[in-house]
Amino acid sequence: MTRPSTPERTRPAHAPAAAPYGERSRVAYLFLSPWIAGAALLTVGPMLASLYLSFTDYDLFTSPEFTGLENYRRLFTEDPHFLAAVWATVRYVVLSVPVQLVAALAVAVLLNRASRMQGFYRSAFYAPSLLGASVAVALVWRALFSAGGAADRVLSLVGIRTGGWVTDPDLALLVLVLLGIWQFGAPMVIFLAGLKQIPPELYDAAAVDGAGRWRRFLSITLPMLSPVIFFNLVLDTIRAFQVFNAAFIVSSGTGGPGDSTLFYTLYLWQKGFVDFRMGYASAMAWLLLAGIALVTLLIFRSARSWVHYGGEER
Known part of the structure; x- marks a missing residue:
């Protein structure tokens, strides 16, 4: 008995040819x-x-x-405010970025646990990042930390009288740092996405071996999350070097008191659009680009020793 033959597939007699590469x-x-x-x-x-x-x-x-390199020469030899702006910006980056990442990671770990109000809490913590560095937020922040503001009144209840943070050279920068830390929603969401990618079997195996929560966090969560930490570190560092709106509003565009909030971008704006020295401001902009590129390169170089990728042999 012979098997019935299957019908052969028929191809169109005039199939359209692929268009030439140039077209x-x-x-x-x-x-x-x-x-x-x-x-x-x-x-x-x-x-x-x-x-x-x-x-x-x-x-x-x-x-x-x-004029050749005259603008660059003046920046490094004749402009004391330039070094003050660099120092204020570096202090802001060093203080705000690590604390913001720690806060974002801590909240992400807490929100990663299943709960009925999980969606609400995620939205609430992410809301400040939706506002961004808007003028309205900076104005509210300035009012909170001005003389007679909410922060001043709360501290006065325990006998601490500052007379206003934004007018104190030792506290004005801290106001901007707190504002930067408060807006940790974006890195928090990225941390949450990274936590979802960690296999739960790793935690189960570690728990069976007797590892506590802190040991599981140090030995599993941080190494598995290191690429996400690296990503957030690069983005937040670049963003921190370019902060402008908050410093402009809180200091009324002066960078005071005592150049304590004279961020690099604010000083660049002063030179370009107040003093109308656009060539000088352009030189500052290219130095900012070079500085950010150097810091980013250092972060990438350091990543070789602490960033671990899945399946990587060491």
Whole structure:
């Protein structure tokens, strides 16, 4: 008895041929053209223009006059406020970024546990990040820490009278640091996503071996979460170096008291749009880019010793 033969698949007699590579490339570039034009006109072009202006004396009203490295020389040798701005920015980054990451990780670990109100708590903790560095938030923050503000009144109940944090050179920077720490919602969400990727079998095996919660956190959570910590560290460090709105509002654009809140971006704005020394401000902008690139490179180099990826042999 013979098996019935299966019908062969018929192919269309005139199947359309694939378009030539050159034609496909032209179509791809046609769809990419809006992005390419935007990048050229709004990013690459202004960057090259600012690089040229950094070597000129330019006041926005007259033609730029080429001066070579004069702007850079003045920054390092004749401008005491430049070093003050660098120091205030570095202190802000060193104080705010680590504490913000620790707070975000701690809250993420707590929110990772199943509970009825989990969605509400996640939304509540993420809400400050939705507001961002808005002018309204900075104004409220300034009112809270001004003389007679809520923070001053609460501390006066226990006998501590500051007279206002924003007018105290020793406390004004702390106001901005607290504002930066308060907005930890974005890294918290990223930490939550990373915690969901850790296999629960690892915790079960460690619990069977007698490891407590703290030991499981140190031996499992932190190593498995190290790539996420690295990612948040890079993003938050870059973001902290570029803080402007909060410092501008809290200090009324002066960077005071005593240059304690004179962040680098605020001083750059003063030079470019108050003193109209746009060439000088362009030189400052390129130094900021170089500084952020150097710090980012150092973070990447250090990651070799503490960032662990799944399946990696060591």
